[in-house]
Amino acid sequence: MARPVPSYGDETLDALAEMVRDFGLKEVRPRFRELEDAGEFPRELYLRMGELGLFSCCFPSEENPEAGYRALAVVAEQLAYTYPPISAPMNLQAATVPLTIANWGAAEQIDAYVDGLIGGRILGCNAMTEPDGGSDLLGAMRTRAVRDGDDYLITGAKMWITNANVADVAVVYAKTDPAAGHKGVSAFLLPMDTPGVVVDRVPCRVLGKLMPTNMITFDHARVPASAMLGAEGEGFKVAMSAMDFGRLTVAARSLGLAQACLDTAVDYANEREAFGQKIGNFQMIKKQIADMACEVAAARMLVWDAAVKYDEGTVPTRESSLAKYFAAEVCNRAAQACAEIHGGYAFSDELPISVYLNYAKLWQTGEGSANIQAVLIADDALGWKPMDRHRRPSFVPRPAGATA
Structure with missing residues (x-):
């Protein structure tokens, strides 16, 4: 329908x-x-x-x-x-x-x-996560970038990098000063055909084949100092700004998937009959649909609030985190309810419901896991560590194709 x-x-x-x-x-x-x-x-x-x-x-x-x-x-x-x-x-x-x-x-x-x-003519990837880093993306970073004359030599590995196997360019984060903690991270723009860059696919059958994930190994990959984004030691700031953008889009994607789960469940509940009536008449299914409808509507307001604040000229770190956390949780509950309403048909290859379940779980983790988001939100609410303590103006891009 x-x-x-x-x-x-x-x-x-x-x-x-x-x-x-x-x-x-x-x-x-x-x-x-x-x-x-x-x-x-x-x-x-x-x-x-x-x-x-x-x-x-x-x-x-x-x-x-x-x-x-x-x-x-x-x-x-x-x-x-x-x-x-x-x-x-x-x-x-x-x-x-x-x-x-x-x-x-x-x-x-x-x-x-x-x-x-x-324009879709160049493909990019964001090389931040590491095999052992988990949610401590930057503090536990082992990838190194060592100065060598006018260049840097990058050594290390990145894990769970979407589209790395087809990308033309990567934003890569590496430690230029391991003793400086977060302040020792720098960001580089690295062409993927650079010698010393090796990409290996990470098999993830549950995610299908349209969004490949990979491991990247850097073996003394040489990049010029001019490849750096920002100044040396500003990689943490670069990464956090990227995460802010990413959380808004993941929140919006979670919202869209949650709406798809709701609509799919409603259509099925109006079509499927059991015990002589449409299953939408059963109170347990009504409750699941009511919960989905309310939560999707609430998630939409949080996503919209973050997007509007971006357009008003600030980086809404708090609002993006709230939207990402809640929308991803709503998406997971909606996908689970959709599968339960469909019963055995949820596993059919003719329907995308198994895809919904897997991607709902993925987006609960991506761009900051649910647990990390909960800690950030709670610390902010308690007044211990305000998320907007580094509030800054939002980026206003120049027109596409214009010369800087």
């Missing part, structure tokens, strides 16, 4: 949402099994999304002067609604990688990569 796209209170955003959902429902969802079975990275989909302008939400241009973070949230939500894996580039191609380069990079770096990334 076709569902109306929610209104965002703005004609431009409503039209954008309609376009994105139409693209997903016509060009992706009917082919999801075909795409998964092919086992190839869907580069043509990335190009198509780039051509549609889905990755350029935060980069104004003559064709898109009203671009902003609300648009980013709308696109991320609708892509996740149609099929979760195809919303992954809203982090890598639209936010985490291009915004980090645009925010911290030199003019030459911006001109070399940003337009290609948001």
Whole structure:
């Protein structure tokens, strides 16, 4: 059953949402099994999304002067609604990688990569997580970048790096001063064909084949000092700004998937009959649907609050964390309820419900695990460590294609 796209209170955003959902429902969802079975990275989909302008939400241009973070949230939500894996580039191609380069990079770096990334012609990855690092992404970092004349030699490994096997460029974080803790981390922009960079796929059958994850090994990979993003020792600040962008998009993606779970469950409850009546008549199923409806509506308000604050000119670290934490929790509960309502049919390859379950759990972990988010939110509420203590102006990108 076709569902109306929610209104965002703005004609431009409503039209954008309609376009994105139409693209997903016509060009992706009917082919999801075909795409998964092919086992190839869907580069043509990335190009198509780039051509549609889905990755350029935060980069104004003559064709898109009203671009902003609300648009980013709308696109991320609708892509996740149609099929979760195809919303992954809203982090890598639209936010985490291009915004980090645009925010911290030199003019030459911006001109070399940003337009290609948001156009889907260049693929990026964010190399932050390490095999032993867990949630202590930067404090426990073992990857080293040692100065060698005008260059740095990077040695170490990164784990769980989405799209590294197909990426053209990576934002890499490494310790330039191991004795300085978080202040000893620096960020680099590294072409993936650099000698000494080796990528190995990490088998993750439950995530399917459209969002590959990988391990990257650096064996004295040489990069020029000019490849650094920001100054030496500013990698922690670079990483935290990237996480802020990422949390907004993961929150929006979780919202879109939760809405898909709700709509799928409602359709099934209206169609499936048991004991002589539609299963939607059973009180336990009514309760599950009521909970989903309320929680999805509440998650939408938190996601929207964060996106609006970005567009108003600040980096809403607190609001992004609240939205990411709550939307991911709602998404998990909605996916579980959707599966329970479908019973055995939840395991059928003809339906994407098993995909919903796996991606709901993934997004509960990505961009800061649920436990870490809970600690941050609680410390903020207790007044022990305010999340907005480093409040700063939000990044306002220059028009796409403009010369710095």
